[in-house]
Amino acid sequence: MAEVKVPELAESITEGTVAQWLKQPGDTVEKGEYIVELETDKVNVEIISEEAGVLKEQLKEEGDVVQVGEAIAIVEAGEGGASSQPAEAKESAPEKAEEKKEEAPAQETAKEQPAQEETKPSERTVASPAARKLAREKGIDLTQVPTVDPLGRVRKQDVDAYEQKPASAPAKGPASKPATAEKPVDPAKPVERQKMSRRRQTIAKRLVDVQQTAAMLTTFNEIDMTAVMDLRKRRKDAFFEENDVRLGFMSFFTKAVVIALRQFPLLNAEIDGDEIVKKMFYDIGVAVSTDDGLIVPVVRDADRKSFAQLEGDIVDMAKKARDNKLGLQDLQGGTFTITNGGVFGSLLSTPILNGPQVGILGMHTIQWRPVAIDQEKMENRPMMYVALSYDHRIVDGKEAVSFLVKVKQLLEDPEKLLLG
Structure with a gap:
């Protein structure tokens, strides 16, 4: 037998929440196969089994908080591990029947119970970890809790609301689900339902959290890209020959952002309780679109890197993101983010x-x-609108506008980027 333990996730992550079991007790497991998905405050992580065999036991339930190094499941080595117990029981049954025939019905009943219990995990109500934890603490059956979530996911506030309702309220829960399921579908107006991926759910939650907690404001400006485009046109071939990477716009913007952040450090900070944490390093997140959603890998120490190094890092990060090969360390600790919606028009x-x-x-x-x-x-010029969203709790309008003007000035005179 082998224990499946929570691996080292990242330096700043010491725990996670069991989001979803991908394998159930009795399922065959291959070595290296994913068996459980953990949800952390950064990304979702799927944990593999280091042993081939059968998943014998889940030591943690969905919604449980687990620590790094903690055992969460047991895998029984070898094939047919799940069926070995019944076989052994059958072989021993005749021997026990000769001693005490009256115990046989009790043994058969005992054998049936584990099989019934194994079906329970697949029948779980879809619920957030916080909702499951609160329901366990309050002794509430999640199947009785109604929810307004379009995906049927029970949230913490649903459990809170259910607890405060009169005793007659639970009867409404089960009745509401069949009504939704039996809703007639107009064949002339077909629809398709698709469950949100765990990454999309996480993205959605974080975006809503930001909008609910930050005093977000956006300021705009426009940049004349003539000088940058002329420089790229003159230098792109030689740049590629020397560095084996193409000269794009992102390195120019990253350089400009770093110089502007040095001048306006509050935009490179974060709020920690009642303190402002100003970061004296420049790890710039670059948003990358993938099939599973937007992800933001981080270019480390952007202030110390050349144009070629920045372009190389950005290309590598984008490829790893699209190939699902990014690690947690690639996504952590960004101080400022750049996103380019222009590539989509x-x-x-x-x-x-x-x-x-x-x-x-x-x-x-x-x-x-x-x-x-x-x-x-008047002249025709290649113009780009730029937008800076900022948290007004610590960044004032004057500083935000001045930051964006600085970025504009640097890009309209790119030689300043070299001097900077």
């Missing part, structure tokens, strides 16, 4: 903060527009 947007960060810069598509050069002259 977005002209303008208000990006949402990537908590606990207090600033995020949104890039957008480049459009040629007529621009007034002076009172008499």
